[in-house]
Amino acid sequence: MSAVETRLAELGLSLPPVAAPVAAYVPAVVDGNHVHTSGQLPFQGGQLPATGKVGAEVDPAEAAALAGICAVNALAAVKSVIGDLDRIEQVVKVVGFVSSDPSFTGQPQVVNGASELLGQVFGEAGAHARSAVGVAVLPLDSPVEVEVTVRFS
Template sequence: MSRVEDRLAELGLSLPEVAAPVAAYVPAVIDGDHVQTSGQLPFVDGQLPATGKVGAEVSPDQAAELAQRCALNALAAVKSVLGDLDRIEQVVKVVGFVASDPSFTGQPQVVNGASEFLGQVLGDAGVHARSAVGVAVLPLDSPVEVELTVRFH
């Protein structure tokens, strides 16, 4: 097991199976010395634990937990193409999409669920640039979606 996976185990987590795409794409691709993941939904055992808009059906705290799950799923997608998460040098960019009630403006706090998690797991290599974007709706009525750009060696 890799050092990254050991750290996940210390946090009580393990990498899930890579989520099957819900359309015509692959979970991750290598581009030079970077991995780009597709947007990852917060699937747990193939199911979304919650659906709806953040600030209405889904609380901001619950959405932050779901964003963490998206990041965990994204790490699984990275491993699927790299074979070993210890090859990660840096998470370069995180893009988080938050399906938001029209009055909700806390997208950055929701996406912190993913950002803080990556820092816990990867240390300095998990510090990244980021966008947190509010949107009207996401696939399957998911409250959040996260994609990563990772540099590796």
């Protein structure tokens, strides 16, 4: 087990199998010494634990936890193309999409769920640039979607 997977286990988490794409794409692509993941939904056991708009059907704190699940799913996608998460030198960028009720403006706090998890797992190497975007709807009515770019050796 890699040191990254050990830290995940200490947080009560484990890498799931890579989620099957829901359309015409691959979960992750290597470009030089970077991996770009596709947007990851918060699948657990092949199911979305919640659906709907954040600020309406989904509580922001629940959505933040779901964003953390998205980040773990993104790490699974990274592992599928580089083999060992200990090769990650830096989390470079995180982009989070939040399916938002029109009156909801707390997208940054929701995406913190992914950012904070990556910080717990990677320490300083988990510090990253980020965008948090509110959208009208996401695939399968997911409340959140997260994509990650990492640099590896």
